[in-house]
Amino acid sequence: xxxxxLSEVKCFGGWQQRFQHQSDCLSCTMTFSVYLPxxxxxxxxxxxxxxxxxxxxxxxxxxxxxxxRYAAEHGVALVMPDTSPRGDNVPDDPDGAFDFGLxxxxxVNATQSPWKAQYQMFDYxxxxxxxxxxSQLPVSGRKAISGHxxxxxxxxxxxxTHPQDYKAISAFAPVxxxxxxxxxxKAFSNYLGDDRATWKAYDASERLDAFEGDMxxxxxxxxxxxxxxxxxGTPALExxxxxxxxxxxxxxxxxxxxxxxxxxxxxxxxxxxxxLKG
Amino acid sequence: xxxxxLSEVKCFGGWQQRFQHQSDCLSCTMTFSVYLPxxxxxxxxxxxxxxxxxxxxxxxxxxxxxxxRYAAEHGVALVMPDTSPRGDNVPDDPDGAFDFGLxxxxxVNATQSPWKAQYQMFDYxxxxxxxxxxSQLPVSGRKAISGHxxxxxxxxxxxxTHPQDYKAISAFAPVxxxxxxxxxxKAFSNYLGDDRATWKAYDASERLDAFEGDMxxxxxxxxxxxxxxxxxGTPALExxxxxxxxxxxxxxxxxxxxxxxxxxxxxxxxxxxxxLKG
Numbered sequence: 293x294x295x296x297x298l299s300e301v302k303c304f305g306g307w308q309q310r311f312q313h314q315s316d317c318l319s320c321t322m323t324f325s326v327y328l329p330x331x332x333x334x335x336x337x338x339x340x341x342x343x344x345x346x347x348x349x350x351x352x353x354x355x356x357x358x359x360x361r362y363a364a365e366h367g368v369a370l371v372m373p374d375t376s377p378r379g380d381n382v383p384d385d386p387d388g389a390f391d392f393g394l395x396x397x398x399x400v401n402a403t404q405s406p407w408k409a410q411y412q413m414f415d416y417x418x419x420x421x422x423x424x425x426x427s428q429l430p431v432s433g434r435k436a437i438s439g440h441x442x443x444x445x446x447x448x449x450x451x452x453t454h455p456q457d458y459k460a461i462s463a464f465a466p467v468x469x470x471x472x473x474x475x476x477x478k479a480f481s482n483y484l485g486d487d488r489a490t491w492k493a494y495d496a497s498e499r500l501d502a503f504e505g506d507m508x509x510x511x512x513x514x515x516x517x518x519x520x521x522x523x524x525g526t527p528a529l530e531x532x533x534x535x536x537x538x539x540x541x542x543x544x545x546x547x548x549x550x551x552x553x554x555x556x557x558x559x560x561x562x563x564x565x566x567x568l569k570g
Numbered sequence: 571x572x573x574x575x576l577s578e579v580k581c582f583g584g585w586q587q588r589f590q591h592q593s594d595c596l597s598c599t600m601t602f603s604v605y606l607p608x609x610x611x612x613x614x615x616x617x618x619x620x621x622x623x624x625x626x627x628x629x630x631x632x633x634x635x636x637x638x639r640y641a642a643e644h645g646v647a648l649v650m651p652d653t654s655p656r657g658d659n660v661p662d663d664p665d666g667a668f669d670f671g672l673x674x675x676x677x678v679n680a681t682q683s684p685w686k687a688q689y690q691m692f693d694y695x696x697x698x699x700x701x702x703x704x705s706q707l708p709v710s711g712r713k714a715i716s717g718h719x720x721x722x723x724x725x726x727x728x729x730x731t732h733p734q735d736y737k738a739i740s741a742f743a744p745v746x747x748x749x750x751x752x753x754x755x756k757a758f759s760n761y762l763g764d765d766r767a768t769w770k771a772y773d774a775s776e777r778l779d780a781f782e783g784d785m786x787x788x789x790x791x792x793x794x795x796x797x798x799x800x801x802x803g804t805p806a807l808e809x810x811x812x813x814x815x816x817x818x819x820x821x822x823x824x825x826x827x828x829x830x831x832x833x834x835x836x837x838x839x840x841x842x843x844x845x846l847k848g
Binding site: 301302303304305308355356358360361514516545546547549550551552554555558 | 580581636823824829830832
């Protein structure tokens with residue numbers, strides 16, 4: 293479980309770091325970013341896992357969100373994985389499309405060839421990466437999970453599937469109902485095959501509808517988001533939220549970009565940190 | 571003086587915008603970014619001009635600094651120009667080097683061919699761009715100026731040359747003494763020619779040494795900055811600061827990156843906004 297530190301720069305009194313390691317469950321070399329707040333020099337700190345959206349790597353959130361300021365204030369670490377297995381030997385969309393294959397793992401465990409050999413992002417994020425992080429870095433086992441778009445879908449699905457492992461979930465403009473939208477149908481039919489019964493386990497609205505436990509959940513959705521109508525399916529998540537477990541907010545005039553994330557990441561980190569420390 | 575709005579997204583309650591216009595003094599089409607804080611919907615707001623460093627465009631600061639949060643808090647606009655004239659007809663370094671030509675205008679008015687026809691970035695930033703901005707956007711004539719690296723040099727030189735036009739200056743890791751460092755010698759010998767007497771007007775340390783007025787100035791320099799020894803010449807600025815006008819701070823362990831800028835941009839905007847509102 294060796295990891296190699298690729299870079300480290302000081303940021304808000306803590307350290308922004310990049311690591312590389314050989315992933316067993318993805319059978320490739322993976323890069324991930326970490327932000328360790330200043331408090332990590334004195335004690336083990338809890339962790340927020342951040343899952344990015346289509347086309348992203350581990351670096352989009354670290355460079356554009358401004359999240360480090362709030363992580364430093366609250367004494368929480370950030371761990372930012374890549375969005376798919378990577379490397380010349382990893383199969384990709386035959387047309388190189390942005391919404392499937394490399395950069396678009398959709399946080400599922402693929403069951404279909406040729407994807408199943410490496411596209412096991414659910415297990416990577418839920419199991420392998422925390423093992424790596426917790427064994428090598430000054431972080432505790434207390435975890436929350438958040439993400440954007442495809443990564444918001446990932447955060448909701450992983451968190452609601454394993455509620456015992458996460459103290460809270462948040463999402464920005466998540467793909468709420470992938471079994472019903474073009475991005476999700478394309479990805480799930482390839483990764484999971486034609487039996488749509490198997491898709492439901494990876495649909496946040498289905499998960500929330502069936503969920504009987506307790507979990508702090510915060511979702512922000514911009515009203516000027518170009519993907520809102522066709523891809524995101526926020527109304528399905530609202531319909532599944534009968535118990536009112538999730539706070540689903542519409543933010544007037546905000547789009548799908550990192551300017552939206554930057555505007556509200558402070559509130560999300562405050563929300564997640566409260567649960568992590570509770 | 572028409573400008574075309576290329577894009578606009580909501581950010582921290584205000585608007586992150588990009589504009590294009592035909593620049594008279596650079597004889598090319600220029601793109602610049604603007605952040606208008608929410609207060610600009612009710613009143614004219616003061617402006618901080620941000621000058622970026624080598625290789626940057628108008629977008630590096632807007633995507634990576636996290637400055638909008640603080641601009642919104644203080645009710646100041648941000649204006650972010652490009653770092654050189656642009657376009658297929660603009661002469662560039664013959665080897666395409668990153669430290670001269672496109673992306674490296676060094677905020678001087680070139681006097682040598684072929685550069686002098688378009689490399690007039692000092693006049694563009696000091697005169698033309700404020701005219702454009704003030705005639706088209708809800709901003710007042712109250713200005714401060716800040717920047718990073720080559721842009722920190724630009725902010726100090728422009729601000730100290732025209733102190734009546736700026737309420738305050740700040741800089742991150744500025745090129746403090748370009749007449750004495752490799753980047754500056756290369757740029758100045760090309761843009762300004764071999765008569766080094768003409769270079770002094772564009773050297774922040776020379777400017778500060780000769781400056782007799784009053785001006786709030788804040789400079790931050792990371793101690794882990796790879797360019798500190800060879801290029802930045804911070805000791806020359808300290809030596810020129812006999813009257814203690816500038817607060818020159820060394821930030822332990824920080825490098826030259828936007829993670830450094832993000833960590834301290836809040837303090838700089840607070841500092842500049844205080845002078846703008848004073």
